[in-house]
Amino acid sequence: MNNNKQMIFNSFRRRVGLQFFAGADRVTEIETRLAAIRTEMDAPDADLDALTAETDSLIAERKSLLDKAEQRRTLLGKIGSGEVGSEMRRFAPADQTPEERTYGFDSAEYRSAWLHTLMRCDLTDVEQRAWSTATGSAGPVIPTQTANQILQKVHQYAPLLDKITLLHVPGNVTYAVEGEEPDAAYHTENEAIAPAETGLTSITLSAYEIVKLVQISKSVQKMAIDAFESWLTDMVAKKLAKQITATILNGTGSKQGKGIEKANTWGAGNSVSVAKAGTLTTQNVLDLIALLPGGYDAGACFLMSKKTLFTDFMPLQDKSKNDLVRIEGGSYYVYGYPVLLDERVADHEAYLADLSTVIGNMPEDVTITSDFDLTKNAFLFLGCAMFDCTPSQADAVRKLVKAAS
Known part of the structure; x- marks a missing residue:
């Protein structure tokens, strides 16, 4: 091809290329509008006749644009090769590098x-x-926005997750915990100094599956995706959070995480017991607080059910003698310690604990898979979380016990 022909071809290629990419932008706009119509049609007041006419028009316009783009590619391929029936290639404008959208x-x-x-x-x-x-x-893989919604709602429904030390380490993890440090000692000049124990102990966390199966009728196909996402993430997160909280409190440690209930074998040295027929006294509360080492005070809180708070602790409030229970901005405090309410704590019992000493691990994001049950004409959605936890400091958990007999 001589110089004149090359210049003509390059000029033509620029014009055809620019026309092709302009058409591609319009096709993207059409596809975006068609996706929006899918949502608008579910509105109660939707003008279905107008939407139908608009859809037909957009589909016809898209077909026309795609046909013209194909013609341009074919024409450009013939001019570039000088042969009929040769391989067609996509040419970018001379001043632009073609990019494939990812x-x-x-x-x-x-x-x-x-x-x-x-x-x-x-x-x-x-x-x-x-x-x-x-x-x-x-x-x-679950989309980033949806995964973030689930995690946010899990923390909303399981506030204890924000109190424990939560890791996000894939697979099994070994965590070093600092125990009681030995006291300092006097040293005689020039004599050897024997190293003392560091007080570090290790705990190992694995990963146990927590699952929730959610069912919804086939009418789910008519939901707008935003409404569907909100419903699905809420249902899955709420149930998973409930089980995670139950594990932090009452997990047995056998094929599941270990909760604070199993932090100790309860006795006189780590718990205060109230007789079965007896009622809680102010001295019982003071004795319980006295059992918790002072080093845990800054992060300590009471955990109890709402019933325990209002039937056992509230009656002890006597403004003329004490300020046992205090209410600030909708939050409760017992002798200055925050109160966390959870119905999974047995009635008439309570814990005083520094929950930051509970180590938990969620090694991967929550996953959701789906299937269709023909026998029920319904969709099934399975949410799965991986979680393990264990109390790392037994002396950081103290318990108020209601005697069984």
């Missing part, structure tokens, strides 16, 4: 594709591309 797990397109896949809905072209590119190597 979709990460944090993209809106991938989130939409993931949620619609769970709902067994058809995917748009954009969603298909996002799904195929993002899941090509890693599989259908």
Whole structure:
């Protein structure tokens, strides 16, 4: 090809290339609008006739644009090669490097594709591309926004997670805990100094599955994706959080985490007992506080049920003699220690503990998988969290016990 012909070809290539990319932008706008119509059609006051007409018009326009783009590619391929029937190539404008759009797990397109896949809905072209590119190597990972929603709601429904020392380490983890340090000692000049024990002990955490199966009718396919995401994350997070909290409090340590109930074998040295027929006294509360070493005071709190607070502790309040229970901004305090209310603590019992000494681990994000049950004509969604925990300092947990007999 001589210089004049080359210049003509380059000029033509720029014009065709610019036209092609302008068309591509319009196709993306059309696909975005079609995705929006999918949501708008579920509104009670939706004008279905208008939306139908708009959809038909957009689909026809998209087909026309794609046909023209294909014609341009074919024409450009013929001019570039000088042969009919040769391989067609996509040319970028002379001043632009072609780029292939990639979709990460944090993209809106991938989130939409993931949620619609769970709902067994058809995917748009954009969603298909996002799904195929993002899941090509890693599989259908939960979108970043959805994962963040679940984690935020788990912490909302399980406030004890914010009180313990929570790790996010994949697999089993060994954690070094500082125990009681030996006292300093006087030293005679020039004599050897014998090293003392560091007081470090190690605890090992593994990962136990906590699962929740949620069922919803096939009508889920008519939900808007934002509403579906909110419903799904709320249902899964609430149930998982309930079980995580139960583990922190009452986990047995056998095929599950170990809770503060198993921090000690309860006796006179670490608990205060109230007779079965007796009632709690102010002295019982003071005795319980006295059992907790002073080094844990800064992070200590009471844990009890709402019933225990109002039937056992509140009656002890006597403004003329003490300030046992104090209420500030909707929060309760017993002799200055914050009170956490949880119905999983047995009635008429309570713990006084520094929960930061409980070590927990969530080695991976919550996952959600789905299936369809033909026998019930319903969708099943399975949420799964991995969690383990254990109290690291037995003397950081003290208990108020209601005698059984």
